[in-house]
Amino acid sequence: MAPRAAWRRRLTRADEKASPYAYISPFFILFGVVGLFPLGYTAWVSLHKWSLIGGQGAFVGLKNYTDVLGQPYFWNALKNTVSIFLLSSVPQIIIALLIAAALDSNLRARTFWRMGVLLPYVLAPVAVALIFSDLFGDKFGLVNHLLGLVGIDPVQWHKEVLPSHVAIATMVNFRWIGYNALIFLAAMQAVPRDYYEAALIDGAGRVRTFISITIPQLRATIIFVIVTSTIGGLQIFDEPRMYDQYGLGGADRQWQTLTLYLYQLGWTQKNFGRAAAVAWMLFLIIVIFAIINFLLTRRIASKGSR
């Protein structure tokens, strides 16, 4: 009996010691293989001549980087990416905050309204892009038709640079505004109600209360939404890819984003070395943007609280 009990105790000890690692290992192993390793290995590929078909070639140092940076296409794609990102993130946050404020009041049929604003989220970006590509048609699009009714000349949504960015940003906004509004709504409901009561007694109006109480109280949430939309927004691919049938970002690359450029380098030109170089630079750009946004929103929000 005694040896068996000792054996059992040892088994239990081993179970308690080793089990935790067994439970976390599927995540860490898989994440290492499909997440971290490819990201790191991208740096290695970017330092070589590397073709989609031929595979690894000679070590070329930073040549892929200097080649890419020496081309106007990279800078064009960077400009487009930043422009689409700004056109989508700034209105997105502002409108989402307004919707959240409306949802935060005493509404009848609360769930109905909340579900209603979330509907676009279940449409795939690919589907959204196709619908809006029709709505923003240059010749027979509904948007140009409506503009015509109020006397505005047709806009060349698929030819001119800024209009094409507006159209693509509209797709992003359409899909994410409601989602972010619900995140803001949750944060608004956590604001202690006596703050509002105090403001009311001080004679502050709705707008004033919103600006000097609600917004500062939502600081952490706003930072969170901005940082996540930065990470996603700068990698945008689906919408610009589907905005026309050729998928190159326009005849003159009017709406070619960095990820679209990366795809074109890697899978159309079959130049993996350069594609990897673009991936790494995009990675750095995302990090820099996320940090800038974080610092910026922190300052703006804390100023508002004064």
Add this chain to the structure above:
Amino acid sequence: MRAKVIRRTQASPAAYVFLIVVLLASAFPLWWSFVIGSKDAAAIVQDPYSFVPGGHFLQNAATVVTTVPFWKALGNSIFVSTTVSLLVVLFSAMAGFAFAKLRFRGRSGLLVFVIATMAVPTQLGIVPLFIVMSKLGWIGSLWAVIIPSAVSAFGVFWMTQYLQEALPDELIEASRVDGASTLRTFWSIALPAVRPGAAMLGLFTFIATWTNFFWPFIILDPGNPTLPVALQQLQAAYFVDYSLVLNGVVLMALPLIVLFIFAGKQLVSGIMQGAVKG
């Protein structure tokens, strides 16, 4: 009584008007693609701006499902999204259980690592990922889509938080005193407790996988696509004929619309409890 009045601002008529506009804007694009997708090309030319649907929806749908491998893509999307959701939920529940309820060396450091990786844009590793898949001979295989999506740092974080709140430490302690192994504790105590959180995580993962385009577009063969990839093929075939393209959009959106009708309430509360973009 006064406090009750002030507790939440009464909804003004302006709020209702504003929300009605927002709702119309959310629903309109889908309605529009149904309108266009139910007309034939001639009717669109005749009156391109009518909001009234035509009578050609099924006819157009018949063309769509023969132009692209629609049924195959539907089956693939269901298989891929279901498998990915199950794997993400399982792996996240396991890791969440360990982080929330077990004691081990390096726990807090590893958890910080998981949270930090939530911000890593792993999509940028596609070049090596493609090289790995071609070495494995997985190009064109659905597993090449499933495996890279099977882990989610957000899922681990979500499950850790959920288990911390939903499962009292005393229950774990009691089960250990009873001589249950860790596996048994996980299986018969943690898993049942985590069910609502797991359902929520599964739902969001399903939607994210169903709508995912970039990587499947790169790795899958045209003959064996998922729905978003098939939609791209439809666009390549019929870009000028919007009645067919937008008919395809409606067909491919339908399954998630049905899901939304049944689970929309859960989605709303999931987001409000702190879900982030998948």
